[in-house]
Amino acid sequence: MQILSRVQFGSLEHLLPIIVAVILCWFLFYQIKTQSDHLKFKVFKGLGIFVSGFMAIFHLYKIGQGGYSLQTDLPLFLCSFMALFIFIFTFTRRFLLFEILFFWTIVGTSQGVITPDIELGFPSYDYIRYWIVHLGLLTIIAYAIVVLKMRPKFKSVFKSFVVLQVYVLIIMVINYLLDANYSYLNNKPLSGSVLDLLGDWPNYVIVVQLALLPLFLLIYLPFFWSNKYYKTKNNNNNIY
Template identity: 55%
Template sequence: MIPVSVYNAIFLANRVKFGSLEHVVPILLAVVFGIVFINFAKQSLDKQKQKRVLHVFACCISGIVLSFHLYKISLGHYNIKTDLPLYLCSMLALLVPVFTYYRKFWMFEILLFWIIAATTQGVLTPDIPEGFPSFDYFRYWVVHLGLLIIITYAIFVYRMRPKFKSVFKSFVALQIYVVLIMLMNDVLDANYFYLNEKPESASLLDYFGEWPLYIVVVQLLAIPYFLLIYSSFFWFKKRFK
């Protein structure tokens, strides 16, 4: 049997490190792909095909998430208390095909802030237990970077723009989602979103006090964060008006 200290050392050694090739290369590839994908759609496709290719892309992202969970179930150690796709990015990946199919503005209002806020930290500080070429590695980057490409596509191809009230619509929707996760945690005796206790490892939540104070602090920080995201659209609108 492998000693715990040795197992932890191996586990940490396999994690994707900040600034490594495993971290930087996927981001660069996604930037190149996103630029080519969006420019091709704008210049070479009619509106119907623009909608179709994005919907297919979104379905591929959702399919990869579903495949990953089915793969984990097949291994025989799937734990519904920790492994369900209830974390925001995974849930968004499953739901985003609904947006790309219907293209409702109210969906865009919510998804814009959720996607940018949720994926930015994941892209800048990846939390991937196993590096290249594991399934989890590819799932992680496809989900985080794919969601960003989809919302960027909606901005530049569909020319969707948030309104000031979109900030608060998205925030209210987030509160509803948090309440649903709290109920799910109660049913499953789980800790999704760390709503029942902070993670054992060091995290930013350590600076926000004990439960439930850190939950309140994070919720309050979401409003200025969403406003910061909106300010970039407001600035560009005023700058190029």
């Protein structure tokens, strides 16, 4: 009988899902770019249904198996929370939701992809859930940018940051009431992450909070340059 162990950084279990997701995304974006807007929107909705639906089924399955823990199993980690409700964004295409989710996904989800925290490797349900959640969220945001041409604005940086502070405060209260560690606000992940470079609790929480706004601004910078370039180009064309 195979004994499943924690997924190690740089292992095949870590890298293979990422490589497969990149190839599938490239193929999807290449094929969909010439299709009608109606089909583009249907595919976008389908991505949201798949990610959110899988999350819902996963948690219902765990509840049905028994032993569901309020301390560890609730979908309150940032990526799990986003995945459970991402279908609302893909169905409504609300720009406010894009503004919030764009920065949360680029910062939080990409960190989870680079340094995965998966207790049991393939083919455990948790392993499959982890990659569907993280790679699914990145795929949806990439689709919104590449296919639907959605772009964050300067104000988006601050909107996303403020809403994130509300989320953090709510999770801190929940952690206190349940003696839990959702979003790693009380302890760092066991598998190791960039948080290990930021000191012990509560130092790493404070450093992350201080770094978030500059990091969001840095992520926005390419879009600022791109918007500025196209605005200048259009103004020059109008002159002639």
